[in-house]
Amino acid sequence: MPEPSRLWGENLTLAYDQSVISRDLGITIPDNSFTVIVGPNACGKSTLLRALSRMLKPSSGAVHLDGRLIGSYPSKEVARRLGLLPQSSIAPDGISVADLVARGRYPHQKFLKQWSRTDEKVINEAMEATGIVDLAGRMVDELSGGQRQRVWLAMVLAQQTPLLLLDEPTTYLDIAHQMDVLDLCAELHHERSYTLVAVLHDLNHACRYATHLIAMKDGQVAAEGDPADIVTEELVEDVFGMPVRVIPDPETGTPLVVPVDRGGRIARRREPGTVERPAARAEEARSA
Amino acid sequence: MTLTPARPGTGSDAAAGGAPGAPPGRPRRFTRAVRLAGGRVSFAVRPRVAAVYGGLLAATVVVFAVSLSVGEYAIPLPRVLWALAGEGERLDLFFVRDVRLPRAWVAVLVGAALGIAGAVFQSISRNPLGSPDIIGFTGGASTGAVAVILVFGGSVLQVSLGAVVGGVGTAVVVYLLAFKQGVQGYRLVLVGIGINALLLAVRDYLMTRAELTEAMTAHIWMIGSLNGSGWGEVVAVSIAAAVLVPVVLALGPRLRLMEMGEQSARGLGVPVQGTQVTVMLAASALTGAAIAVSGPISFIALAAPQLVRRLARTNGTALLGAGLMGALLLAVADLIAQQALAPTQLPVGVVTAVIGGSYLIWVLYREWRTGHA
Numbered sequence: 319m320p321e322p323s324r325l326w327g328e329n330l331t332l333a334y335d336q337s338v339i340s341r342d343l344g345i346t347i348p349d350n351s352f353t354v355i356v357g358p359n360a361c362g363k364s365t366l367l368r369a370l371s372r373m374l375k376p377s378s379g380a381v382h383l384d385g386r387l388i389g390s391y392p393s394k395e396v397a398r399r400l401g402l403l404p405q406s407s408i409a410p411d412g413i414s415v416a417d418l419v420a421r422g423r424y425p426h427q428k429f430l431k432q433w434s435r436t437d438e439k440v441i442n443e444a445m446e447a448t449g450i451v452d453l454a455g456r457m458v459d460e461l462s463g464g465q466r467q468r469v470w471l472a473m474v475l476a477q478q479t480p481l482l483l484l485d486e487p488t489t490y491l492d493i494a495h496q497m498d499v500l501d502l503c504a505e506l507h508h509e510r511s512y513t514l515v516a517v518l519h520d521l522n523h524a525c526r527y528a529t530h531l532i533a534m535k536d537g538q539v540a541a542e543g544d545p546a547d548i549v550t551e552e553l554v555e556d557v558f559g560m561p562v563r564v565i566p567d568p569e570t571g572t573p574l575v576v577p578v579d580r581g582g583r584i585a586r587r588r589e590p591g592t593v594e595r596p597a598a599r600a601e602e603a604r605s606a
Numbered sequence: 607m608t609l610t611p612a613r614p615g616t617g618s619d620a621a622a623g624g625a626p627g628a629p630p631g632r633p634r635r636f637t638r639a640v641r642l643a644g645g646r647v648s649f650a651v652r653p654r655v656a657a658v659y660g661g662l663l664a665a666t667v668v669v670f671a672v673s674l675s676v677g678e679y680a681i682p683l684p685r686v687l688w689a690l691a692g693e694g695e696r697l698d699l700f701f702v703r704d705v706r707l708p709r710a711w712v713a714v715l716v717g718a719a720l721g722i723a724g725a726v727f728q729s730i731s732r733n734p735l736g737s738p739d740i741i742g743f744t745g746g747a748s749t750g751a752v753a754v755i756l757v758f759g760g761s762v763l764q765v766s767l768g769a770v771v772g773g774v775g776t777a778v779v780v781y782l783l784a785f786k787q788g789v790q791g792y793r794l795v796l797v798g799i800g801i802n803a804l805l806l807a808v809r810d811y812l813m814t815r816a817e818l819t820e821a822m823t824a825h826i827w828m829i830g831s832l833n834g835s836g837w838g839e840v841v842a843v844s845i846a847a848a849v850l851v852p853v854v855l856a857l858g859p860r861l862r863l864m865e866m867g868e869q870s871a872r873g874l875g876v877p878v879q880g881t882q883v884t885v886m887l888a889a890s891a892l893t894g895a896a897i898a899v900s901g902p903i904s905f906i907a908l909a910a911p912q913l914v915r916r917l918a919r920t921n922g923t924a925l926l927g928a929g930l931m932g933a934l935l936l937a938v939a940d941l942i943a944q945q946a947l948a949p950t951q952l953p954v955g956v957v958t959a960v961i962g963g964s965y966l967i968w969v970l971y972r973e974w975r976t977g978h979a
Binding site for chain 1: 637639640641645646647648649650732856859862863865866867869870872873874875876877919920921922
């Protein structure tokens with residue numbers, strides 16, 4: 319039987335100790351896709367990513383990587399095929415950007431071959447690709463959050479894996495840096511044919527960047543496919559339990575999810591066009 | 607795979623991150639490549655690290671030579687060298703080869719073993735307090751040894767065995783209690799502190815039941831001393847070091863990746879749990895072997911890894927450096943212990959406690975001043 323793709327899982331039951339997150343889950347990551355996994359908190363999306371990156375051993379079922387069970391590879395061999403950007407990593411005290419990126423070469427290094435010309439070349443290329451060449455000599459702890467995220471991405475790129483798994487790569491970043499990181503991912507996908515799998519919180523980012531969207535609910539796949547085909551008001555309401563409107567994104571034409579006004583604010587819009595916000599006006603008066 | 611250059615002007619970071627290049631006076635790269643045998647062997651070398659390690663080694667050699675020369679019966683260095691070559695007066699030969707040389711070797715080897723073991727535990731617990739002194743392995747080893755002295759009235763060999771068994775046994779207990787889907791740093795430190803308190807209570811209880819002379823022997827042993835170290839001790843600690851140090855050093859790169867968090871390390875292909883177990887057993891055995899020959903010498907394991915990191919500015923744990931620093935520290939401490947109140951010989955543990963305590967206060971003071979703690 320031909321493999322459905324380079325990375326896929328079947329009949330996965332995923333659990334931490336006794337609490338089962340997903341039961342009998344099947345998942346296929348299409349080759350050369352930018353797959354984004356979305357879903358409400360605790361729907362099991364990070365757990366699924368952990369299982370796909372062999373951080374979590376499924377209680378039953380199996381994850382296949384390049385035609386073999388992922389657990390049957392030596393650890394370093396997996397790390398040469400599949401890269402992972404975890405949600406949080408700790409930068410060692412006093413490490414420079416170049417040194418941190420260099421750590422991504424570990425799966426390619428041997429006991430007597432720890433710093434080959436290839437290592438050096440790949441590290442430089444990874445820093446160029448993420449636009450951090452100018453930061454090479456800086457200390458990681460001096461950088462801003464956005465810069466730091468790019469350094470971590472460069473480290474994972476230096477691993478030279480055709481598959482890249484990203485666990486909430488935009489968390490804690492401001493909007494400009496979020497777009498920056500996502501643009502970079504799109505570029506990796508588009509120009510260098512990486513297969514990317516990212517867990518994202520922002521539905522609109524997901525719709526804009528994903529070529530393949532997986533919406534999860536209660537540990538199961540609620541829908542998957544091209545965002546333009548699957549993101550509907552019904553689906554979002556079903557998955558997130560919140561009424562929304564879906565309109566075309568004025569920039570890209572991809573679905574744009576706008577929550578329905580539920581009148582939850584203290585001072586709210588009375589009529590389209592006129593804004594009655596005493597608090598805001600009082601503030602303006604004070605600052606003037 | 608080739609990577610093309612990034613889009614021009616990738617966002618605001620490059621601009622905010624500063625003009626090309628680091629501040630003046632600081633090198634942009636800290637690494638030099640060393641390649642041998644047509645690229646089949648290659649290493650990254652940091653000039654600063656190489657300089658600091660070389661300096662530590664040179665200083666240790668000097669202290670080593672001085673400790674062969676000075677004493678109540680002073681021998682000038684040229685005569686020391688002759689004696690090492692087997693020439694000269696009988697008294698010279700006796701003092702240099704039978705008394706001072708083994709003691710100096712024990713100091714250097716025990717210091718190195720403690721430094722490396724301390725670096726391992728600090729790395730795994732991601733905590734500068736995670737040294738074997740604090741998290742119970744030293745307490746376990748000394749309780750084991752004291753139990754052997756008091757209960758069996760044991761020989762030197764039995765006492766050593768008691769120390770090794772006590773140290774490794776405590777390590778296993780602490781590891782099992784701190785284990786929950788991997789070992790987390792603070793849990794290791796807290797469990798260790800608890801176990802340490804229990805063990806010290808057991809040890810003190812044993813002391814109250816002891817005869818006066820046995821209690822004296824045990825008490826002197828507990829402070830940690832190199833007095834009377836001979837070639838037997840050198841052989842014992844050399845064998846332990848020859849087996850265990852290569853194991854630990856080979857796992858060094860993995861330890862440094864594990865300091866970035868378990869997920870990052872596993873993502874890069876490090877088998878985290880197996881590495882933790884192996885390296886902790888090896889480091890506990892190393893601690894046990896060191897304590898077995900010298901008693902529980904405090905603070906070397908705590909201070910050496912931190913001092914060398916600050917001096918050499920390594921990123922991540924420097925196992926080799928911690929070993930070199932530990933060797934130098936204990937060699938210096940033992941020289942002071944022998945000479946400070948001569949002819950009275952202090953136990954070296956007294957000196958390391960004074961040095962280590964001052965060091966700890968200095969570190970905390972500095973970090974509070976700069977707001978890092």
